[in-house]
Amino acid sequence: DGGITQSPKYLFRKEGQNVTLxxxxxxxxxxxxxxRQDPGQGLRLIYYSQIVxxxxxxxxxxxxxxxxxxxxxxxxxxxxxxxxxxxxxxCASSAGRIQETQYFGPGTRLLVL
Amino acid sequence: QKEVEQNSGPLSVPEGAIASLNxxxxxxVSQSFFWYRQYSGKSPELIMSIYSNGDKEDGRFTAQLNKAxxxxxxxxxxxxxxxxxxxxxxxxxxxxxxxxxxxxxxxGTILTVHP
Numbered sequence: 001d002g003g004i005t006q007s008p009k010y011l012f013r014k015e016g017q018n019v020t021l022x023x024x025x026x027x028x029x030x031x032x033x034x035x036r037q038d039p040g041q042g043l044r045l046i047y048y049s050q051i052v053x054x055x056x057x058x059x060x061x062x063x064x065x066x067x068x069x070x071x072x073x074x075x076x077x078x079x080x081x082x083x084x085x086x087x088x089x090x091c092a093s094s095a096g097r098i099q100e101t102q103y104f105g106p107g108t109r110l111l112v113l
Numbered sequence: 114q115k116e117v118e119q120n121s122g123p124l125s126v127p128e129g130a131i132a133s134l135n136x137x138x139x140x141x142v143s144q145s146f147f148w149y150r151q152y153s154g155k156s157p158e159l160i161m162s163i164y165s166n167g168d169k170e171d172g173r174f175t176a177q178l179n180k181a182x183x184x185x186x187x188x189x190x191x192x193x194x195x196x197x198x199x200x201x202x203x204x205x206x207x208x209x210x211x212x213x214x215x216x217x218x219x220x221g222t223i224l225t226v227h228p
Contacts, residue, residue, distance in 0.1 A: 031214045033215075035218075040220075040221075041220055041221070042117075042201060042218040042219055042220040042221050043157075043201070043218040044218075045215065048214065048215060050214050058215075090156055090157070094214060100145050100205040100214060100216065101147065101159060101162055102147075102159075102203075102216055103159065104149075104156040104157050104158070105156060106155070106156050107155070107156045
């Protein structure tokens with residue numbers, strides 16, 4: 001089955017801790033994205049990558065970091081600098097150059113202990 | 114700052130009625146538009162995309178685009194309780210734009226279809 005997987009489904013972070021959210025896709029898509037969604041709100045772009053070994057900051061990148069070492073993987077680290085990390089995190093991918101349509105993974109819900 | 118605004122909700126319609134969801138966008142560069150449906154606690158799923166002025170129909174769903182008015186809408190005919198969800202509108206710059214590959218999302222409209 002082709003698709004996007006995210007893990008874990010739920011993640012708990014302690015004060016001062018860095019945590020990493022996983023995102024993997026087997027759609028052979030070039031572009032991948034990370035969004036944050038707070039209750040009752042739309043999606044805000046954290047980081048995006050259109051090619052391996054390259055990525056750009058989105059609208060709310062502070063307190064987050066990413067890497068894109070493989071085409072199929074785009075992990076997101078929520079650092080201790082992110083003071084309000086509780087949110088629903090969504091990973092998406094698109095074919096990129098020709099097709100902008102983005103397809104989403106199931107999401108990771110991050111909670112602070 | 115690109116903005117996508119959706120009509121304020123929540124929107125409540127009776128079963129069998131037509132639900133009308135509206136969206137305006139501020140960036141004239143926007144060329145591609147998407148409607149996503151998001152059930153509570155789930156991730157968004159694509160309903161329709163539209164690129165040209167006019168109507169595009171897919172089953173009970175019709176997307177309408179008016180680039181001159183910078184307006185896009187989604188009509189759901191014969192609404193069912195299973196259509197109850199949050200609907201997200203998104204705009205993209207399409208090929209050649211500096212924001213290539215990025216989408217700007219609206220805040221979403223909550224739709225409730227009651228029996």
